[in-house]
Amino acid sequence: MGLECCGHDHAEGSPEAAWINPCLCGSPKTQAAFARLEADISRREALGGSAAVLGMFAGFGLAPSFARAQTPGRPTVLTNLAFFDGNAAKMHTGREIVVEGGRITAIVGAGQGPQDAVRIDCGGHSVTPGLIDCHWHATLVSVSQIAALTQDIALVHLIAGQEAGATLMRGFTTVRDTGGPVFGLKMAVDRNILAGPRIFPSGAMISQTSGHGDFRFLNTLPRMDSDPADYTERTGVAAIADGEAEVLRRTREQLMKGASQIKIMAGGGVSSLYDPLDTAQFLEEEMRAAVRAAADWGTYVCSHVYTSEGIQRALRAGVRSIEHGQLADDATIRMMKAEGAWWSIQPFLADEDANPKTDPVQIAKQEQVSIGTVRAFEKGRAEGVKMAFGTDILMNPGGSRSQGRQLAKLTRFMSPFDALRMATGAAGELLAMSGERAPYPGKLGVIAPGALADLLVWDGDPAKSLDFMGDPDANLKLVMKGGRVFKEAL
Template sequence: MRLKTCLGCGVVVLASLWLSLAHAADKAVLFENVFVFDGRSSERGRSPVNVLVVGDTIQTISAAPIAPPADADLTRVAGGGRTLMPGLIDAHWHSMLIGQKLVDAMTSDVGYTNLRAAQVAEATLMRGFTTVRDMGGPVQGLRRAIEEGRFPGPRIFPSGAMISQTGGHGDFRLPHEVPRAASQGLSHTELTRTAAIADGADEVLRRTREQLMLGATQIKLMAGGGVTSIYDPIDATQYTQDEIRAAVAAAENWGTYVTVHAYTSRAVQVAIEAGVKAVEHGQLVDEETVRLMAQKGIWWSLQPFLDNELANPQAGANRVKQLMVAAGTDRAYALARKHAVKVAFGTDILFSGDNGEVQNARLVSLERWYPPGEVLQIATGNNGALLELTGERNPYRKPLGVVAEGALADLLLVDGDPTADLSLIKRPESSFVLIMKNGRIYKNLLP
């Protein structure tokens, strides 16, 4: 057995050096003397253990010393009683749309879009988010580059283009582009596969199949009005049951599911009756609708949308809609808890023009409704369970969001106990002393 000095000791792995380090990645990593938060419980383990990672998988968790395979190329990590926990998961992320303003999404060259997205991806991983469920945008190229090891970033579950009706939340066309003649070309956001406009069941069926063809792991439909929309009021119900059923049928035939953007009771109820498995947002639903979600086993992907320093302030009519959603957020979380709806966490940071720096703070803001351990459980084990709805379209085939034998080795070593002090999550640059994704160490501050 050959022992090596810890990879990247004392430094954060920089993007410029990442490729060469990745190719020299250790085949085995042994974490010694760590307290485990496993993502399945809301509590941290009471006794220290050792955790062996071989390749991309957690192989052994034991209170007793672990003997690595005799031929292992091994890195030992002295945990020193720190907390080992799953990598964080953001269940509502827009990898391609965060680093730009709305006008950029409507006009920017695709090359610029991808370069900004790569910067966002690296920053996302360095904040401890090792997996994201992308809820709309032309992310396939970025995902491929990350999967091939050409650039650091989180693993991505892509939805492809957001499918929207005419005038819906995903219709970014300018007024002079309407009506569109049969011979007229697609709009910029359609050409870049940011959004796909579809009216009628047959067209929705086609656009859904196109996203699946291009590698979507799940499908996202705009079933109601939105805050940043150009045209639609937030109370608008978008798509008929027949149209949504067409998308659901295509997704189920492909072995996966449909989720919908919707805020109001009517929009959510129409979508549930049409067979969707998850709802994004929903801050304006009534208690009857929440009961229905609980009865049907619907996943509720909620975001802590409050009117505070973490919000992306809107203007004009969109500001009014933003305040409506913020006012409904407290009640939404209370109803979700009351009726034991399956809750996922996502940030939905959009058109911020930065690298999504408020992502960790938005997660920590869930402490308003949940104790710290439950917050972490939602952002790890719960979100990992939501990802499993992709069924046969799940490209990874091993559990995510948990520290368990046989799970993928997406791990954070935290300097402290985040189940007691959730504010540690807000300081990833100092609190996360080691970040591992897929068994590879991307950051290591240990001496």
């Protein structure tokens, strides 16, 4: 029998076979390596597809690392703590939080938790619900604008996967994604393929031609009916729609993909170059088409918009959540209150945490919004509008690290407890408007029996300040999401 490998054939015992070794496929070491590979493949097949994918993602540093999973059949008890429940402006003491099956099952007196429980001593630290960012772009947060519009979408998704884990480690256990191709990332997180927050996805942001979601370059115009979709449309960043029929189609496509709410663009924006900030976008009947399609699926529409005209038009069409809105006048703010709409607002203050802009047009628009931000917070609170926290960190590599710091900035306008409620209990109420389209059944943003067990342990006192949230590496001692501990440094 000859030795055949890589096209060569040498008789056993021949002089050539003694010294010529074109490849090592037949060597004992190689055969042993093959055996190990085959055993590993069989093991992966036995573990199932998710485990195999998990191993693949581990090579990119994206696989989740649980500090402690909940022991099956045994509750977990957090003890020796003071906690903010997400609503009441106080810290509760002398209590223990019981977690079982991914939910908070009871809040009991100190020492009264189940005796067979796994106990986590919080060392007297503060406990809060997991934080919620109501205006987040999970796939667009950590790439530059030019990268988002031109790079291979696989790279964008891998960066998003890495950022998802960092978001969770900052204490944001839930985000409402207000535009971008996030459905795959959400599935990967939900299946424990990688670590990240719960995601309430909007899918592609729906925009009119020339609207804030139209990122096409001018040299691509005019667009004809037979032309293929633009890169941002093909990849799910945006969906351009003109007329009621097209708005219905694009809305229904996002619902088909699994959107928990719909995002439309009802006015000009800062990041785009070609739509002035003062423009109203989408006719009222076009917006109403999106609202009706969403209502048929038991959910709602949120709308990017800054100006009074755009906000009022959106409210008349039935939009339930105003995103940004910093240029609203008094009458418009009162209309938001009367309609029971939510104001998803961000601390756009043109400071060191602002999304970087180099174009003079963008810079001018950014400054205009920052001027309106202070007044918007003051007037909105004075009128009693329902407000929830978001950051809208967008196309800003490295900027996501400011997420907790931006929450702390709200104490410029309100007490630390009121600010924290905007990112916990109030934010959870906004998310609940998704109804049956909510991807995670159960209350979020609160520490209460029946709520999902998303809990954080902090070295800091929310009764005095939220500044400690700006440095989660040092001050965030425990991150629990759904009863699983992703970080423990107690």
